[in-house]
Amino acid sequence: MIKVFALRLGSTKVPFGQFYGGLDGWRGARAVLRFATDKKHFIIVPIHAYLIDHPEEGLILVDAGVNWRQTHEHGDYYRGIAHYLFDDDEYQLTRDEELPAALARLGYRVEDVRKVVATHLHEDHIGGLSYLPDAELVISRGEWENRDWKLFGFLPMVYQPSLQAARKITTIDYASGAFENFDASHDLTADGTVKLLPTPGHTPGHLCVLVRLDGYQLLITGDTLYTLRHLANDDVQAFGAGDWVPNQNASIRRIAELRRRLPELVLAPGHDHSDYQFLHLAPGLAKGGLTPEELAGLRAYEETVFTAEGRLQPEAIPRFVPGPGADHVGRVTG
Numbered sequence: 001m002i003k004v005f006a007l008r009l010g011s012t013k014v015p016f017g018q019f020y021g022g023l024d025g026w027r028g029a030r031a032v033l034r035f036a037t038d039k040k041h042f043i044i045v046p047i048h049a050y051l052i053d054h055p056e057e058g059l060i061l062v063d064a065g066v067n068w069r070q071t072h073e074h075g076d077y078y079r080g081i082a083h084y085l086f087d088d089d090e091y092q093l094t095r096d097e098e099l100p101a102a103l104a105r106l107g108y109r110v111e112d113v114r115k116v117v118a119t120h121l122h123e124d125h126i127g128g129l130s131y132l133p134d135a136e137l138v139i140s141r142g143e144w145e146n147r148d149w150k151l152f153g154f155l156p157m158v159y160q161p162s163l164q165a166a167r168k169i170t171t172i173d174y175a176s177g178a179f180e181n182f183d184a185s186h187d188l189t190a191d192g193t194v195k196l197l198p199t200p201g202h203t204p205g206h207l208c209v210l211v212r213l214d215g216y217q218l219l220i221t222g223d224t225l226y227t228l229r230h231l232a233n234d235d236v237q238a239f240g241a242g243d244w245v246p247n248q249n250a251s252i253r254r255i256a257e258l259r260r261r262l263p264e265l266v267l268a269p270g271h272d273h274s275d276y277q278f279l280h281l282a283p284g285l286a287k288g289g290l291t292p293e294e295l296a297g298l299r300a301y302e303e304t305v306f307t308a309e310g311r312l313q314p315e316a317i318p319r320f321v322p323g324p325g326a327d328h329v330g331r332v333t334g
């Protein structure tokens with residue numbers, strides 16, 4: 001039977017507005033300026049990856065988190081503009097959260113991972129490739145073709161040294177036909193249980209991974225949905241600076257429509273920091289899948305977040321709460 005495990009591969013410190021400021025002026029060049037200069041409203045968010053254990057096709061890792069050097073030798077690892085744009089404490093990673101340790105706790109070895117699907121090529125999703133030099137990296141063609149693209153001509157989307165850790169890269173073209181309300185899809189496994197769906201927007205070629213499990217389906221959303229709440233696109237949006245912000249909103253609406261079509265769909269976001277992830281999703285996925293009781297608990301939680309129309313309940317709207325420390329790290333309500 002196919003299993004999916006949730007892995008927490010460290011954390012990252014981000015401005016609150018990066019996650020929740022899209023409707024509040026964090027757009028275009030202003031978004032980048034505010035990202036670089038807002039040092040007073042930080043939140044720490046987890047970096048999630050998901051491990052699929054497929055009976056015929058072995059281990060498939062979706063996103064690879066960050067590595068030790070990125071985290072603990074940040075200033076040395078990052079050269080060029082990245083050196084200046086990001087703080088030295090951008091990432092946090094304990095020895096327990098390193099990919100090899102996380103796999104070992106589940107009884108797996110890094111050598112057993114055959115494929116890594118990267119939802120996109122940002123640092124917190126491909127840093128861990130350095131632990132998996134023999135795995136095949138699978139990304140969308142759109143993401144690959146834009147790997148040298150620079151925002152405003154100078155901010156690179158991809159930090160090449162992290163990508164270069166992958167020795168074998170396969171790009172996919174979504175040639176497996178339409179799936180529900182998606183015009184195109186890519187069957188990653190021969191039995192169709194693992195599908196890649198195009199969700200451009202956060203990056204030019206971002207993808208999501210749909211896994212068919214026993215009685216439900218799991219959509220691993222990467223950063224198309226930073227958190228569950230980002231599904232309510234009219235109430236909360238992430239920051240966005242590229243030409244593709246409209247694509248991001250369209251991709252989120254497409255996921256919302258997929259959820260209406262597939263009532264058993266469960267969302268597995270890239271950086272959810274709420275009870276949704278830690279009390280509902282992660283405990284179930286610590287053993288490889290959700291029981292009917294866990295699914296019911298997850299649905300009950302979703303009802304506290306969303307109205308019947310898919311808007312956020314008033315008390316679920318994220319708000320920044322300042323922390324007590326001089327590091328300006330606060331937390332988020334809801």
Ligand SMILES: [Zn+2]
Binds near residue numbers: 124125270271
């Ligand atoms: Zn991310």
